[in-house]
Each structure stands twice: as C-alpha cells, then as structure tokens.
Amino acid sequence: MLYGLASVTQYFFLLGIQYTSATFACAFINMVPVITFIMALLFGLESVNIKCKSGRAKILGTLVCIGGALLLTLYKGKPLFNYASATSIEKTGTSSSSGRWTIGVVALILGTLFWSSWYIVQLSISKRFPCQYSSTALMIFFGAIQAAFISLSIQHHDFSIWVLNGKLPIIAVLFFVSH
Known part of the structure; x- marks a missing residue:
C-alpha cells in the first residue's frame, strides 16, 4: 500500500495550496530534500562525517535549504502590483x-512528510x-486505488464527477490507456 504514497502526497499539497x-x-516543497535527508539520517540510510568536506557540505546545504524556505515563508515583501482590490481581499475575513x-x-x-517518506520507501522498494517496470506498475496500481478512495471519500455524494463529458476527456483517457 506504500506504493501509492505519491497520490496522498499530491492531495495534501493541493489542499495546502x-x-x-x-x-x-513552494517553500514547503523546497523542504522536501531536507526532510528526506533528516529521515535518511534517522533511519541509518545516510551518514554524515563532520570531519570530511562532504559531511560539512551536507550540513551546509541543509542549513541553506532551511534558511531559504524560512525566507520565502516569513518575508512579506512589496506586492508586484498595487491593486486596491487585492488589499481589500486581504482585509476581509481575517x-x-x-x-x-x-x-x-x-x-x-503532512504532504512534505509523505513526500519525503516516499523517497525513503522508493529506496527500499x-x-x-x-525490476523497474514491475515496481512502476505496482506503484501506479496502488496509486490509482488510493486516488479513487480519496476522491470517493471527498465527493461521496456526487458520482457525476466520474462521468466523462465531451470528446476531449474521452480522448485523453483513451490516449492514456493506449500508452
């Protein structure tokens, strides 16, 4: 069931956006390598030797990544455009x-933790x-099951979203199935 972890990751990121x-x-997406590195350290999949240049580079890269994500998250710069409607939207509903x-x-x-976990799971898989093709087929199969479960749990009362309307969705599905 861990094969389909990517679909859960995407759901949480879309919900977060x-x-x-x-x-x-985007700041949280930039934290995925850091969280993956820390999880790999905790699980013993990665090692850091502070005496070597590569160990110091790993630590410095981790700190730079965290600093960049914090800068993107906490810095509220000047807006690109000074629209009055944009400021009125921000003031309503605080x-x-x-x-x-x-x-x-x-x-x-949660999305960041799941995404980092996905990389750790991929390593063990x-x-x-x-055999990469069998592994990919299993991942797609379980991902489709998880995506269907997520979709059914969110839209459990409206089954009309599953009906393909129009030529373009039908062609897209047929193209995907044929490739």
Missing part, C-alpha cells in the same frame, strides 16, 4: 482565514524489486 498560498506551498491557514499549513507539513 487551497488554504494557504502558492508561495507558502478570523476565518487564520483557521484556514492553519489547516493549509498542517496539510503542507528498488532494493527489493530491481
């Missing part, structure tokens, strides 16, 4: 927007199953 901002979500922002941050944290 919906409740926060694209800039904030009490409810903080709750939505919290949900978005939690979703982005590639060691156990060296």
Whole structure:
C-alpha cells in the first residue's frame, strides 16, 4: 500500500495550496530534500562525517535549504502590483482565514512528510524489486486505488464527477490507456 504514497502526497499539497498560498506551498516543497535527508539520517540510510568536506557540505546545504524556505515563508515583501482590490481581499475575513491557514499549513507539513517518506520507501522498494517496470506498475496500481478512495471519500455524494463529458476527456483517457 506504500506504493501509492505519491497520490496522498499530491492531495495534501493541493489542499495546502487551497488554504494557504502558492508561495507558502513552494517553500514547503523546497523542504522536501531536507526532510528526506533528516529521515535518511534517522533511519541509518545516510551518514554524515563532520570531519570530511562532504559531511560539512551536507550540513551546509541543509542549513541553506532551511534558511531559504524560512525566507520565502516569513518575508512579506512589496506586492508586484498595487491593486486596491487585492488589499481589500486581504482585509476581509481575517478570523476565518487564520483557521484556514492553519489547516493549509498542517496539510503542507503532512504532504512534505509523505513526500519525503516516499523517497525513503522508493529506496527500499528498488532494493527489493530491481525490476523497474514491475515496481512502476505496482506503484501506479496502488496509486490509482488510493486516488479513487480519496476522491470517493471527498465527493461521496456526487458520482457525476466520474462521468466523462465531451470528446476531449474521452480522448485523453483513451490516449492514456493506449500508452
């Protein structure tokens, strides 16, 4: 079931973007290598020797990545465009927007943890199953099951979203199935 971890990751990132901002979500995406490196350290998959240049480079890269993500997250610079409508949108609904922002941050944290976990899982999968095509087929199969489960749990009352309407969606599905 861990094969389909990527679909859960995508769901949490899309949910996080919906409740926060694209800039904030990009900062969390930039944290994926750092979290993966830290998880690999914790699981004993990676080692750091501070006495070597490569060990110091790993630590410096981790700190630079964290610093860049914090800079993107915390710095509120001047807007590119000075539209009056943009400032009026920001001022409305401040009490409810903080709750939505919290949900978005939690979703982005979960998405980052799942994405980093996915890289760790891929490492163990590639060691156990060296045949890449079989592993990819299993990943797509379980990812499709998880995506269907997520979609059914969110839109459990509306099955009309599963109906293909128009020529373009049907052609897209047929093209995907044929390749």
